[in-house]
Amino acid sequence: MMAGLMLAMLLAARDMFRVDVYPLPDPDAYVFLARADADLVGDVAILNGTAMTVHASGSRGTPLTVQLEPGTSAVDVADVDGDKRAEVVAICGDRILTYVLSPGSPSPQPTEALTRPSLLSAACQRPFPRVLVVYRGGRPLLALPQKDFLELVSLDGTVDSRYGVAFESPTFASDFWAYDSRPPLAGSASSLEWRIGARHCGGYDLPVDLKPGPVSFAWEPFPNAWRRDEGKTLPHSRWPTFPLRVMGEDARQVRYQSPAPPGQETVIRIVEQEKRPQPEGSDIPPGDEFVAGPEHRYPGIMVTPDGDLPDYNHDGYVDLTLWQAPDPGLSVNALTRAISIGTWPLRIAVYLYSPEKKRFDIETVKRIDTEAPVFLFMGGEPVQHCVLRDLNGDGYADCGFRTADKKFSIWLYNDGFADKPDAVTVFPEPIKQVAFRADLNGDGSTNVGFRGEKAMYVLGLAQSGDGKTGTVPVP
Amino acid sequence: MIASIVACMTFGVVFTPQDIDGIRVSAPNPLTGNVRKLFLQTDLDADGQTDLIVAGEAIFQRDGVYYPDQRVRLPEIPSPCWVDAWNGTLYFRTQDRLRVFRWTSGVWQQLGDDPLSGAHESSSPCCGNEKQPVPYRYLYDLDGDGAPEAVFPGRDGLYVYALRNGRYAESALLAVYPSVRIDDTYGASLWPAAQRRLTPVDTWMGCQVAVEGLRVTSIERFSVSGGAVRFRTNRYTLDPAQGFAIDPDKTVSTESGLLPSYVEPLRLHSGDSLSFAGTRVDSLETSVPPSSVLTTSVSADGGTSVQTVRTPSFRVNGSFVDVNGDGRLDMITHTTGLYGGGVRETLVRFLSQTSVEHGISVYLQNAEATFPESPTFRKRLAIDLDQPPVYRSHHALAYYAGGLIDVTGDFNKDGWRDLVVRDRPNRLAIYLSAPQGFGESASAAIHIGPEEAFHIVDVNDDGLSDIVISWSGADERSHSRIYFARRDRP
Numbered sequence: 001m002m003a004g005l006m007l008a009m010l011l012a013a014r015d016m017f018r019v020d021v022y023p024l025p026d027p028d029a030y031v032f033l034a035r036a037d038a039d040l041v042g043d044v045a046i047l048n049g050t051a052m053t054v055h056a057s058g059s060r061g062t063p064l065t066v067q068l069e070p071g072t073s074a075v076d077v078a079d080v081d082g083d084k085r086a087e088v089v090a091i092c093g094d095r096i097l098t099y100v101l102s103p104g105s106p107s108p109q110p111t112e113a114l115t116r117p118s119l120l121s122a123a124c125q126r127p128f129p130r131v132l133v134v135y136r137g138g139r140p141l142l143a144l145p146q147k148d149f150l151e152l153v154s155l156d157g158t159v160d161s162r163y164g165v166a167f168e169s170p171t172f173a174s175d176f177w178a179y180d181s182r183p184p185l186a187g188s189a190s191s192l193e194w195r196i197g198a199r200h201c202g203g204y205d206l207p208v209d210l211k212p213g214p215v216s217f218a219w220e221p222f223p224n225a226w227r228r229d230e231g232k233t234l235p236h237s238r239w240p241t242f243p244l245r246v247m248g249e250d251a252r253q254v255r256y257q258s259p260a261p262p263g264q265e266t267v268i269r270i271v272e273q274e275k276r277p278q279p280e281g282s283d284i285p286p287g288d289e290f291v292a293g294p295e296h297r298y299p300g301i302m303v304t305p306d307g308d309l310p311d312y313n314h315d316g317y318v319d320l321t322l323w324q325a326p327d328p329g330l331s332v333n334a335l336t337r338a339i340s341i342g343t344w345p346l347r348i349a350v351y352l353y354s355p356e357k358k359r360f361d362i363e364t365v366k367r368i369d370t371e372a373p374v375f376l377f378m379g380g381e382p383v384q385h386c387v388l389r390d391l392n393g394d395g396y397a398d399c400g401f402r403t404a405d406k407k408f409s410i411w412l413y414n415d416g417f418a419d420k421p422d423a424v425t426v427f428p429e430p431i432k433q434v435a436f437r438a439d440l441n442g443d444g445s446t447n448v449g450f451r452g453e454k455a456m457y458v459l460g461l462a463q464s465g466d467g468k469t470g471t472v473p474v475p
Numbered sequence: 476m477i478a479s480i481v482a483c484m485t486f487g488v489v490f491t492p493q494d495i496d497g498i499r500v501s502a503p504n505p506l507t508g509n510v511r512k513l514f515l516q517t518d519l520d521a522d523g524q525t526d527l528i529v530a531g532e533a534i535f536q537r538d539g540v541y542y543p544d545q546r547v548r549l550p551e552i553p554s555p556c557w558v559d560a561w562n563g564t565l566y567f568r569t570q571d572r573l574r575v576f577r578w579t580s581g582v583w584q585q586l587g588d589d590p591l592s593g594a595h596e597s598s599s600p601c602c603g604n605e606k607q608p609v610p611y612r613y614l615y616d617l618d619g620d621g622a623p624e625a626v627f628p629g630r631d632g633l634y635v636y637a638l639r640n641g642r643y644a645e646s647a648l649l650a651v652y653p654s655v656r657i658d659d660t661y662g663a664s665l666w667p668a669a670q671r672r673l674t675p676v677d678t679w680m681g682c683q684v685a686v687e688g689l690r691v692t693s694i695e696r697f698s699v700s701g702g703a704v705r706f707r708t709n710r711y712t713l714d715p716a717q718g719f720a721i722d723p724d725k726t727v728s729t730e731s732g733l734l735p736s737y738v739e740p741l742r743l744h745s746g747d748s749l750s751f752a753g754t755r756v757d758s759l760e761t762s763v764p765p766s767s768v769l770t771t772s773v774s775a776d777g778g779t780s781v782q783t784v785r786t787p788s789f790r791v792n793g794s795f796v797d798v799n800g801d802g803r804l805d806m807i808t809h810t811t812g813l814y815g816g817g818v819r820e821t822l823v824r825f826l827s828q829t830s831v832e833h834g835i836s837v838y839l840q841n842a843e844a845t846f847p848e849s850p851t852f853r854k855r856l857a858i859d860l861d862q863p864p865v866y867r868s869h870h871a872l873a874y875y876a877g878g879l880i881d882v883t884g885d886f887n888k889d890g891w892r893d894l895v896v897r898d899r900p901n902r903l904a905i906y907l908s909a910p911q912g913f914g915e916s917a918s919a920a921i922h923i924g925p926e927e928a929f930h931i932v933d934v935n936d937d938g939l940s941d942i943v944i945s946w947s948g949a950d951e952r953s954h955s956r957i958y959f960a961r962r963d964r965p
Contacts, residue, residue, distance in 0.1 A: 026700045033666040042666050049700075073657065077665055119676045122657065125697065129662035131671045145676045165675050178628035180612050182511045185504070186694060186740040186749070187685030192615045194628050194684050196652065201677040212672040335822050378765045438667070 015462055016392065017410070017423050022046060022055055022456040031435055031449070031456050032129045034077035036064060036086050036101050042440040044449070044458060047075060049126050052088065054101060057441070064101045066108060068092070073124040077101075078133035080113065080140045080155065089113075089132050089142075091120040096132075096142060113155050118144040134210060136160065150204050166205040175199050217242065219304035236269050236292055244270065244353065246311045246318055254318070255292070258301055266322055268296045268360060296359050300324040300349055303383050307437065310350075310388035310397035312366070312413045317353035320360040321399070323383045324349065343371035346382055348399060350417075366416040373404055385434050385450065393445030393461060400448070406430055408450070408459070429454055487887045488907070490921060490942065490958040495541050497529030498943055498955040500930045506741060506752060507804070508793020508883040515610045516936045517560035519578040525936040528558060528565065531607040533578070536935065539959075549608060550576050550583045558608035561623045567608060573625060573636065573643050589643040591627075591636065615686055618715040626686055633684065633691065635719045647719040651711055653695040655680045683740060689713040691721075694740050694749070699733060706731040706740060706778065708749055731778030738772055738781075741795060744803045744844050748777040752804075756790050766814045773806055775844035782846055784838075786810045791877040798882065798908070800890025803840040807882055808850075810834035813864060825864045833858050835880070835894070837912070852912035856880075859899045869925065870900045884931035884940030886960040895942065900925045903942065921958055935959060 022044055024031070029048035036043040041057040050068040052075065068075065072092040079086050080098060088099040090110070094117045097110035120130075134143050134152065141152040141160050152160040176198045184193035220240035239255040251273040258266050271290040278286040300322030309318045324347045329335075338344055348368040351360035376382040385408060386401040392412055399417065400410040406429065409421035429452040436449040440460065447460035501511035515528035524536040528549070535545040549558070552567045552574060559566045564586065567574045575587035614623040617635070625636040625643060637646035658677035664670040683694045691711045699705050712725035731751065738753030752773040759766050769788035773795070774781045788809040795804040812832030813824060824831075836850035858879060862868040873879055879897040886893050887907060894906040894913045901924065904917035923929060927946040934941045934957050942958040 028700050028702070030662045032662055032664065035666050045665075047662070119678075120657070122654075124657045124659050126659065126700075128657075128659035129665055131663050131665065131673055134671075134673065143673055150673060150675070176630050181683070182612060183507070183509050184685060184742070185507065186683050186692065186742055187687050188742060188745070191685045191687035192612055192626055193686070195681075196628050196684055197679065197681040198630065198655070199658075199677070199679045200655070201658075202675050204673055204675060206673060210673060212669065332819065332822050332826055335826070336819050339818050339822070375765070 017425070017459055018462045019425055019427075020044075020055075020458045020460075022053075022458065024048075024451075024453070024455050025051065027453045030129055031451065033436060033438060033440070034086070034129075036077055038085055040442055042438055042447075044456065045077060045129075046456070047127060047129060056101070056103075062103055064103060065106060066099045066101070068099075068127055069097065069110060071123055072097075072127040073120045073122065074130040074132060075127050076130060076132035078140070080133050080142070082140060090127070091118065091132065091144075093123075094118075094121050096144075114142065114153070114157055116142075116144060116153060116157065118146055120145060136209065150206075163204050163206055163210075165202050175201075216307040217309050218307065236271070237290070239269070242309065242318060244317060246309050246316055248316075253290075256302055265297050265299050266302050266320075268298065268320070269293055270358065293358070298322055298349075298351060298360065298362070300347070303348070303386055303388065305386040305388055306434065308386075308388040308397075310399075312350055312397045313352050313415075314395045315353070315355070317355065319353055319397070320351040321388055322349050322351070323347065325377060325382065338374055342374060344374050344377055344382075346370055346372040348383070348401075348411075348417075350399075350413075366413070368399060368411050368417045369419075370403060370409070370421070372402075376402070385431055387434060387437060387446070387448050389437055389446040389448075390444060391446050391448070391459075391461075393443050395444065402431070425457075425459060427452060427457055431457070487889075487963055488905075488919065488939075489961045489963045490886075490919065491961060492956050492958050493541060494954070494956050495527075495529075495534065495934075496952070496954055497532065497534070498527070498934060498957060499529070499945070499953060500932055500943060503792040503877075503881075503883075503930065505754060505790065505792050505877070506739070506795055508796055508881060510930045510932055512932060513610060515558065515560045515565075516934075517565075518563045519565075521563055527934070528560060528608075528610065539935075541935075547578075550574070550585070552608060554606050554608070556608040557611035557613065559610070559612055559614045559625075561614045566614060566623075566625065568611075568613065568625070568627070575643075587642065589636075591634075591643075592645045617686070617689060617713060617719055619688075624719070628684070633686070635713075637719065647713070647717075647721075649691060649711065649713070649719075649721055651684060651691050651693040651709065651721070652680055653682050653693065653707070653709075689715065689719075696739075698736070702736050703733040704736050704738070705733060706749070706751070708740075729777070732774075734774060734778050734781065735770075735772050735783075737770075738774070741804070743773070743775045743795065743840065746775075746844060748775075750775045750844070751778055752795050752806075754791070754794050756788075769809060771806060771808050773846065775840070775846075784808050786836075787814045789875040789877065791880070793880075793882050796882050796892055798837050798892045799839055799910070800885070800892075801840075803844070805840050805851075806838040806846050808836045808838070809880070810836070827863050829860055829863055831858050831860055831864070831874070832856070833880070835882070835913070854894065854906070854913040856896055856898060858896065861900045868900075870897075873897070878928070881929070881931050884942070884960075886940050887962055888939050893940075895929070895931060897923065897929065903929055 025048045029046050032045050033042045034045045036054040036056040043054055043056045045054045052066040054064040056064055066088050068090055069092045072090045074091045076089045077086050080089050090097045094115050095112050096114040098113050099108045099110050134141050141154055144151050149162045149164045151162045178194045178196045181193040184191045187193045236255050239257045241253050241255050244250050244252040244254055252270055255269045255271055256266055270293040273288050274291050276287050276289040303321040303323055312319045326345055350366040352364050354361040372382045384402040388397050388399055391398040396413040398412045403409040406427045408425045410423040411417040412422045431450045431452055433451050435451040437446050440447040445461045447458055450457040499513040503510050516525045519526040526536055527534040531549055532546045534541045537545055557568045564577045571591055573589050573591055576583045576585055613625050613627055615626055617624045622638045627634045632651055633649040635647040636643045655678045658679050685692045693709045695707045697705045708729045710727045711721045713719045714722045734751055737755040738751040740749055741752040743750035755770045757768050768785055770785050771794050772781055772783045786808050788811050791809045794807055798805040833856045835854045837852050838846040839851040840846055861870040864871050881895040882892050884893050891908040893908050896904045898904045903921040903923050905919040906914040907918045923944055927944050930943045931940050932943055939960040941960055943955055945955040948954050
C-alpha cells in the first residue's frame with residue numbers, strides 16, 4: 001500500500017491485469033481523466049470540493065494535490081503557458097488562476113494569470129471540470145463563456161475571437177415552466193402555488209478547428225413498448241441502429257429488435273443507404289433512402305454496453321454479442337433449487353460479421369458459458385458492468401462483465417473464448433458503474449475505471465507490452 | 476346520464492352514479508394522495524349550486540344533477556389559453572390578454588378584455604398545445620378587498636395584475652426566484668484531446684413558490700454531498716399600498732437542516748416553521764426473490780429532526796393525509812404481505828397465491844408536531860390480485876404502483892378520512908373511519924370495470940368526497956362516471 005494508492009487487490013489468473021485503487025473522499029466526488037505530466041499517458045484526477053488530487057503516471061505513486069481557492073467554479077488541466085507541462089487552470093470569481101503541478105510541492109500556490117469576468121465568475125455549489133484552454137496554431141487560449149457567446153482570450157487579455165451561442169430552436173416556454181400545484185403542498189389549502197423552473201443550454205457555433213471529434217457511439221434504449229407486445233408491429237425504420245463498421249464511412253448500418261416476449265431472440269436487418277432519384281413529375285427532391293436486407297434471427301438478447309462497438313476478429317466490422325439464459329419454468333421446486341444454488345447459467349454468444357455472407361455468421365458462433373447470481377436475472381438484464389473492448393492490446397475485442405456481487409470476470413478473445421475466465425477481479429465493495437473506458441497509456445489496451453462508493457478501481461494491463469507479468473497484492 | 480339505481484347505501488352515505496364526460500384528474504400526488512382537478516368548479520348562474528368547467532364547456536348543476544343537456548360551449552378564445560374562476564366569473568388568460576366573462580341571462584357576457592403588458596415575458600405557465608382552455612389557478616385576492624388579483628409566473632418573477640378603474644393592469648413584478656445556478660451535474664471530459672468539447676455553460680433555476688395572503692414564499696433545494704439536501708426559504712411580504720411590491724425590510728430567509736434527498740416541502744400543520752416529508756422505494760438488489768422497502772420520512776420542525784419508518788412495501792400514494800381532520804397531516808405507512816417467511820414460502824406466494832395481505836398503519840400527528848413511535852391504529856386487508864404475482868396481472872401492477880388504496884376521501888363529512896380499497900379487480904370497497912380507526916368491514920362496495928381507474932375528489936364541491944371512475948372508450952376518448960356521495964342520515 002503506497003500512500004493510499006495503488007492498492008491492488010487483483011486475484012488474476014496469469015497475472016495479466018492489475019487494479020489500481022484511488023480512494024474517493026466523497027462518493028459524489030468528480031473523477032476525470034487528465035494529462036497532468038509530461039508523458040502522453042492519461043492520469044486519474046479526483047475533485048472533491050476544492051481539494052483536487054491527480055494520480056499522475058509519472059509521479060511514482062505520490063499523488064499531486066492542489067487546494068483550490070474557495071469560490072472556484074471551474075477547473076481544467078492543460079498546458080496554458082506553453083512549457084509542455086500541464087497546469088491546473090481554475091476560475092475563481094473574475095480571476096483565472098493557474099497552479100503548477102509538481103510532485104515536490106504538496107500544495108502549490110496559485111498564480112493569477114488574468115482577470116476577466118465570465119459566466120463562470122458566479123459562485124458554483126462546487127468546482128467542476130470544464131474545458132477552459134484550447135489551442136489555436138499551437139497557441140494556448142482561454143475559452144471563457146459569456147452570456148451570448150464564447151470568447152477565446154490569450155493570457156495577456158487580447159481577445160482572439162468570439163463565437164455565438166447557437167441554441168436549439170427555442171419554442172414558447174421550452175426552457176421555462178411553471179406548473180400549478182393543486183392542492184398546494186408547501187402552502188395552505190387556499191394558497192396559490194407553483195413549481196417553477198428554467199433551463200438554459202445549447203451549443204456554440206464553432207469553426208472547424210475548434211470542433212471536437214465525433215462523440216462515441218451510444219446505444220439506443222429499447223422503447224418501453226417493445227418490452228410489452230408491440231415489438232412485432234414496429235416498422236424496422238424505428239428499430240435501434242448501430243453502425244456496421246467500427247470506424248470510417250459505410251453506407252450500411254444494422255437495425256435490431258427483440259420481439260415480444262423479450263428474451264427469446266433478436267432480429268437483425270442490415271440496411272444500406274442509397275441515393276433516391278427525384279420521382280418523375282414529382283416535387284419530391286432527390287434524397288437518401290435506406291434499403292433493408294433480409295431479416296435474420298439470433299437466439300438471445302443484445303448486449304449493448306455504453307460506447308462499445310466490439311470487433312472481435314479485428315476485421316473492421318462490428319460483431320454481434322447476445323446473452324441467453326435457460327428458462328427456469330414456473331415451478332416452486334425449480335425456482336427454489338435455482339435460488340438455493342444462488343447462480344443461474346448464462347451464455348454469451350458472439351456472431352462475427354461475414355462480409356462474404358453479408359450477415360452475422362451463425363456458423364462461426366463463439367460462446368462463453370458461465371453462471372451469474374440469480375439476483376442479476378431478476379432485473380431482466382444479467383449482463384452488467386459489461387465491457388466489450390480490447391483489454392489486452394492484441395487488437396481483438398474482449399469480453400468482461402459482472403459475474404457476482406463484487407466480481408468482474410474477463411474472457412479474452414482468441415478465435416473464441418476459454419472455458420473459464422482469463423482474469424477475475426474481486427472488488428472490496430459493490431461497483432456502481434463503469435465510469436470510463438480509455439486507453440490511458442496508448443498501448444492499444446483499454447483501461448476500465450470502475451466506480452464504487454469508497455474508491456475508483458482502474459483495471460488495466462499489468463505491464464504494457466508483455467501482458468504476462470503483474471502484481472497480485474491482497475487487499 | 477343518471478344511472479337508475481342508487482349504487483349503495485352505507486351507515487350514513489349513499490353513492491349516486493352519474494356519467495359526466497370531461498371530468499379529468501391528474502395522477503395522485505405520491506405524498507398526499509391528492510389529485511389535481513383538471514376542471515373548474517364555480518357557480519356560474521348564481522343558483523347556489525356548483526357548476527363545472529370542463530374541456531371547453533360549462534356544465535350547469537340542476538337540482539343536484541349535471542344533465543347532459545345543461546352543457547354550453549365556453550366563449551371562443553384563441554389558444555393557448557388558461558382559465559380560472561372567481562365567484563362565478565371566468566377569466567381567460569392568453570399570451571397577451573386577460574378576458575373576463577360572466578354567464579348572464581343565458582349568454583356569455585364579456586366584462587373585460589385587457590392587454591397584459593409584459594406578458595410576452597411572462598411565458599407559458601403550462602402546456603401550450605391544448606386546444607381547449609386549460610384550468611390553471613392564477614386568481615388570488617391578495618389584499619382581501621373581494622376583487623381578485625391575477626398572479627402569473629413569468630421568466631423574471633411573478634407578475635401581479637390588479638384591477639384599477641375596472642381594468643386589469645400590471646401592478647408589480649415580484650423577483651422571488653432564486654439565482655440562476657450553473658448546472659455542474661456532469662463534469663466535462665478533459666482527456667483525451669479528442670473529447671475536449673467547448674460547451675456553453677448550462678444554467679438552471681428551480682423553486683417552489685406559494686402565495687398566501689400578502690406573503691410569498693420561495694423555496695429552493697440544494698444538493699449536498701453524501702446524497703443529502705438542504706432547503707433555503709425566502710419569505711417576502713407584499714405592500715398593498717405600494718402596488719403589491721415587496722417590502723424589502725420584511726424579507727426573512729431561513730435554511731433547513733440536512734435532509735434525505737427524497738423529501739420535499741409539505742405543509743404538515745398550520746405552524747410557521749416549514750415541514751418536510753417524503754417517501755422512497757428501494758429495491759433490494761441482491762434479494763431473491765426481489766423485494767422492496769418503503770422508507771417514509773418526515774420532519775415537522777423545519778428539518779431539525781427527521782422521523783423515519785421503513786416497511787416492506789411498494790410505492791404508495793398518500794403517505795401524509797389529515798386522517799382525523801384536525802388540520803395536521805398524519806403519517807400513513809403500508810406493509811405488503813408478499814414478502815416474509817423463507818425463500819420457499821415467498822416463492823409459493825409469488826407462484827400460486829392470488830391474494831395478498833396488506834397492512835395500513837396510521838400515525839396521528841400530535842399537537843407538538845411529532846408522530847408516535849408506534850401506529851395509532853392499523854388496518855389489515857386482503858387484496859385479490861386476480862392472478863399469482865408472477866403473472867404480473869393488470870391488477871397486480873396497479874397494486875405495485877399504489878393504485879389500489881386511497882385514504883384521501885371523506886364521504887360522510889365527519890372529518891375522518893375514509894378508506895377505499897380496490898380489493899378485487901371489479902370492486903371498490905369503502906371503509907368509513909372513526910376515532911377508533913377504519914371500519915372492521917366494508918360499509919359499501921362499488922362495481923368497477925377491470926380497465927377502469929378510480930380517483931377520489933369532491934366534484935360538486937359539497938364537502939363530501941366523490942369517487943370518479945374513468946376509462947377510455949372505443950372512441951379513444953376519456954369517459955368518467957362519478958359516484959356522488961350524499962349523507963343519508965344526520
